[in-house]
Amino acid sequence: MVDKAVVLLSGGLDSATTLYIARKKFRCFCLIFDYGQRHKKEIEQAKKIAKLSGSKYRVIKIDLPLKSSSLINKKLAIGRNSQSIPQTYVPGRNTIFLSIALSLAEDMGAKAIFIGANALDFSGYPDCRPEYYRAFKRLVRLATRAGVKGGEIKIFTPLINLTKAQIIKKGLRLGVPYALTWSCYRGGKRPCGKCDSCFYRAKGFRQAGIKDPLLCRQK
């Protein structure tokens, strides 16, 4: 029987690619988070991607009353940031997502958790760096019943050292439906083309020498 894996699916390019990598070896259960993000559109896209991939999914709602992040607090501007860690940073986000994934993984007997974190073409978020994931893996061994009994839930970050162009090329080989993925932080009808997330996406497709199917579709 194929082992189960919990996959964190935001609806963006990276997590969709991660799901298609995970499903080669695991039966995937996708976790989609509704944490009050501005770009709620990504939730609808994530559901479509999960369905298309043949995976089960669940939308988990978390009440996260943060004032400092422009992804949640609409009074703050998204902008593009030259700061090392921009205002779109959601404190503790990946730690929260991973801890809920850990809880569900242990509950359903899944052997793995997949997250599409990426430390190259990214916005400098601390919880996207390899050293953060090393520390989380250590925590997992101590946090779980499985860990106490000598078993383990493995954390996979298959994109951690890839550029956006490499991710896209890999994803195209796996059939990732990029036209369904949503990256823009603003969550309007069309991608704004100006936020950090749009910037890295455009750079990735340009460097991969491929037209972004999301933009093609919308013309």
Next chain:
Amino acid sequence: MVDKAVVLLSGGLDSATTLYIARKKFRCFCLIFDYGQRHKKEIEQAKKIAKLSGSKYRVIKIDLPLKSSSLINKKLAIGRNSQSIPQTYVPGRNTIFLSIALSLAEDMGAKAIFIGANALDFSGYPDCRPEYYRAFKRLVRLATRAGVKGGEIKIFTPLINLTKAQIIKKGLRLGVPYALTWSCYRGGKRPCGKCDSCFYRAKGFRQAGIKDPLLCRQK
């Protein structure tokens, strides 16, 4: 100005004592979690305790669809367990609570997080052991903007090596309103007196040589 701390407050004996320890040095913001637990009564008690201590609080609702824990899944019996890790175990619970506390602490500029975990008179949950907290502290340094900039959010576990009797004696000196605390997993009108949580509470008061004010009040 006094620094802020985020305190995880369940409404039980340990977390109430922890709040009263934390408020000696910090301005406390209490996080109370509604995660679908059977004993919702603890939430109401936690609110009363927070108010009485003069602290702000917020109830955070999390959708946690776990089947394996008898604290959430009403089809399972609470019982008393001789197993090393009983069925009341909620996978990943403290990791989820701490990660949300971390997120809010960073957002509000708090310097500390307090949790009333206890590794002596406890039910053997893996996320109550000192080694788990060492790993979490390490993670915090890597997970946050503050950590990247050289600052730190400190994690305090002031009860980790105390017996229940020691906790109660300490709390009484600090004026903890134990009559308001709720421990019973069943969450009925009165404590069941039979679950693990009632067992450890009764043991603690007995060993401290004090009558449990919750039981006195209810007669």
